[in-house]
Amino acid sequence: MRDPxxxxxxxxxxxxxxxxxxxxxxxxxxLIALLCRELAADLELAVVTxxxxxxxxxxxxxxxxxxxxxxIRAVETGACPHTAIxxxxxxxxxxxxxxxxxxxxxxxxxxxxxxxxxxxxxSPALVDVQIFVLDIAGGGDVARKGGPGIERADxxxxxxxxxxxxxxxxxxQMVTDARAxxxxxxxxxxxxxxxxxxxxxxxxxxxxxxxxxxxxLVPQDPGxxxxxxxxxHVHVH
Amino acid sequence: MLLADARLPVAxxxxxxxxxxxxxxxxxxxxxxxxxxxxxxxxxDAAAGVVALHHLRQxxxxxxxxxAWAARTPSLAMRRTSRAQGKALLRLxxxxxxxxxxxAAVAALDSPSRPAVLASCAAVTGLGPRSLARLVGYDDVQTxxxxxxxxxxxxxxxxxxxxxxxxxxxxxxxxxxxxxTSPDDIPAAGAPQLEAWAEAHARTTRRLFSA
Numbered sequence: 001m002r003d004p005x006x007x008x009x010x011x012x013x014x015x016x017x018x019x020x021x022x023x024x025x026x027x028x029x030x031l032i033a034l035l036c037r038e039l040a041a042d043l044e045l046a047v048v049t050x051x052x053x054x055x056x057x058x059x060x061x062x063x064x065x066x067x068x069x070x071x072i073r074a075v076e077t078g079a080c081p082h083t084a085i086x087x088x089x090x091x092x093x094x095x096x097x098x099x100x101x102x103x104x105x106x107x108x109x110x111x112x113x114x115x116x117x118x119x120x121x122x123s124p125a126l127v128d129v130q131i132f133v134l135d136i137a138g139g140g141d142v143a144r145k146g147g148p149g150i151e152r153a154d155x156x157x158x159x160x161x162x163x164x165x166x167x168x169x170x171x172x173q174m175v176t177d178a179r180a181x182x183x184x185x186x187x188x189x190x191x192x193x194x195x196x197x198x199x200x201x202x203x204x205x206x207x208x209x210x211x212x213x214x215x216x217l218v219p220q221d222p223g224x225x226x227x228x229x230x231x232x233h234v235h236v237h
Numbered sequence: 238m239l240l241a242d243a244r245l246p247v248a249x250x251x252x253x254x255x256x257x258x259x260x261x262x263x264x265x266x267x268x269x270x271x272x273x274x275x276x277x278x279x280x281x282d283a284a285a286g287v288v289a290l291h292h293l294r295q296x297x298x299x300x301x302x303x304x305a306w307a308a309r310t311p312s313l314a315m316r317r318t319s320r321a322q323g324k325a326l327l328r329l330x331x332x333x334x335x336x337x338x339x340x341a342a343v344a345a346l347d348s349p350s351r352p353a354v355l356a357s358c359a360a361v362t363g364l365g366p367r368s369l370a371r372l373v374g375y376d377d378v379q380t381x382x383x384x385x386x387x388x389x390x391x392x393x394x395x396x397x398x399x400x401x402x403x404x405x406x407x408x409x410x411x412x413x414x415x416x417x418t419s420p421d422d423i424p425a426a427g428a429p430q431l432e433a434w435a436e437a438h439a440r441t442t443r444r445l446f447s448a
Contacts, residue, residue, distance in 0.1 A: 054443045076447040078250040079387045090248040090325045091447070 015046070015106035016212040017096055018205065019127035021085065021149060024115030026135040027159040029057045031201075032110050034192060036066035038202045043107040043209075046071040046099040048092060050084050050114040057112060073099060081114030086224075089126040096126075107209060118147035124219035129208045132222075134178075135159040140169040143178040151181050152222035155188065155204055162191040240358055241376035243383065247325040252318075253384030253446035254377055255431055258438035260388045267385045268399045271378050275403070275410050277428035281309045282319070282352045283373040284414040284423040287366040289356035291418040293339045299346060299353060305420035306350050312432035314439035316350070318448035323351040330358055337361045367415035374407035384446060 020028045029049075036045055045067060049057040051074060058074035061067065075091045077084040084092055096109050111127055113120060122130045132149035134142050137160055143150060150156060156178055164171040171189060178187045186204065190197045211217035243249050255278075256270065264270060285306035292299050310316050327349065330340045339360035343349045352373065359369040382396045417423065438444060 053445060056442075059442070076251050076444060078252065078384070078447070079445045080250045083250050084248075088246040088248060088250060090246055090328065091251050094248075094321070094324060094328070 014100050015044075015096075015109045016129070016209045016217075017127045018108060018110045018208070019085065019113065019122035019130035020110060020133060021113035021116065021120055021122060021130060021153075022133035022157075023117065023138065026115070026133040026138060027157075028112050028115065028133050029060050030192070031131070031133060031157065031159065031190070032112055033061055033064045033066050034198065035110065035202070035205060036061070036064075038198065039108070039205065040066060044103060044105050046103060046106055046109045047073070048095045048099070048109065048111045049074045050077050050081055050092065050112060052077065052079065052081055052114040071099065071103065077114055081116045082120045085111070085113045085120065085122045085126060087123075089123050092126055108205070118142075118145060118149060119224065121149045121153065121222040121224070124221045128212055128217055128219050129154040130222065131155045131157055133157045133159055136161055136164045136169050136171060136174065137167045140174045140177075143174050143181060146181050148222040148224060150178065151183075152185065152220070154208070154220060155186050156182060157201070158187060158189045160191060161189045161197070162193045240355070241372050241379065243379070245329070247322065247329055248447075249380065251447040252322065252380050253388065253448065254381040255315075255435055255438070255448060256381050256384045257388055257444060257446045257448075258434035258441070259431075260385075261441075262434060262437075265389070267381065267389070267396075268403065271381050271399065271403050272406060273428060274377055274381070274431070275374055275406050277426040278310070278315065278431055279374055279377040280410050280414060280424055280426050281306065282350075282377075283370040283410060284417050285309075285350065286352035286356045286359070286369050286373055287414050287417050288420055288423055289343075289353045290359050290364075290366055290369055293342060293356055293360040296338075299342060299349075301420045302423075303346060303350060303353060305423045306352060309423055309425045309427070310350075311427060312435045314435040314448065315432065317439070318435070319351045320348040321447070323349045323354040326351060326354045326358070330354060330361070334361045365415075366417075367411050370411035370414050371407055374410050375404070378403045378407060387445060 022028055032047055047061055051057050055074040058072050061072045062069040073095050075095050099109055100106055130153045132153035158175055158178055161171050175187055175189045188200050289299055289302045292302055334340050339357040343353050343357040378400050382400050386393055386396055
């Protein structure tokens with residue numbers, strides 16, 4: 001018989017899958033490299049990258065020397081980065097499963113989306129938790145624009161906060177806007193020169209891993225659309 | 238449900254049917270490219286699928302069919318691509334038909350080719366050999382056509398015309414291989430230029446499509 005629950009979800013022994021998405025240039029690869037540097041000492045890690053046109057991200061991570069190059073695998077998306085993480089996740093699932101098969105004791109697989117627009121989020125059938133990355137230099141208004149990733153990803157990173165004075169963006173206002181858009185979901189204002197922000201990020205990832213191992217982590221869908229009203233009721237479709 | 242449908246979740250969007258490296262090398266005659274594939278690599282795949290379907294229906298082992306397909310697919314990059322696509326399709330077939338003996342037989346192979354996995358789907362759904370061969374041909378034409386729209390400046394209506402105009406050749410190819418039953422009968426229709434492009438593409442660091 002077909003088991004409707006025989007999906008890739010709910011398999012506690014496998015690694016935690018963390019999705020990292022957000023527009024091009026916001027620092028997704030650097031964030032993953034940072035996490036590798038911070039966590040590799042006591043966690044077994046692997047990375048799947050989804051580049052749009054090159055394997056630049058995978059090469060950058062390999063060159064960073066933060067992981068064994070074989071633990072960093074690139075998936076091509078046929079110019080459809082959105083499809084590869086949302087509608088047809090097959091190539092990414094296979095890459096993640098192959099890494100988990102090749103390295104049995106993996107703790108975390110990070111999946112980096114190809115840089116896409118503000119509407120791109122991961123399918124909860126591919127990742128257990130997802131991080132959406134914005135950067136200060138992209139403009140202080142982006143957090144206010146909202147969208148599924150900004151509003152409902154499990155974690156929103158406002159990245160490169162050390163650049164705020166150089167690009168004329170009010171860091172605190174952008175973080176306040178982001179928090180307002182997220183109804184209490186976490187926001188981290190991250191800078192690689194701000195040790196406390198890095199500790200906050202790694203603590204969040206470790207916390208998710210504990211939840212995953214305890215079997216209480218249920219992947220949440222940021223959804224393709226915002227809840228909206230038709231006058232008499234609010235719903236999502 | 239259509240097996241030759243871009244909406245089937247089998248990572249079809251990652252494939253260009255070898256068109257990306259061909260275009261990078263200067264190819265512009267996409268209809269000619271499609272015809273070349275239909276008489277060479279796609280014909281080999283269709284024939285391998287038909288013979289695999291016969292073996293599944295007769296409960297014969299598939300090893301010799303896979304070996305014959307591999308011997309007629311000399312490019313390692315092409316074999317890898319087919320096996321990766323086979324894995325993606327098998328993932329779906331196992332979910333759809335977890336109890337089907339034909340799916341189990343193919344799943345028991347080490348890295349089955351896409352034709353073998355397609356044959357198992359055909360066995361489960363009652364698709365005949367000619368329909369299976371037509372499906373392989375049509376899917377290949379559509380894969381190349383869809384990728385062409387991303388790789389070249391084209392009017393999609395023109396591309397739809399190319400697909401339409403290739404259908405008689407798809408049918409002729411299907412008719413030619415539909416009666417095959419023995420691995421030895423699978424045509425050995427090599428295409429060295431396609432193979433060279435596939436190998437070059439596997440080594441490039443700049444690509445939109447997996448293959």
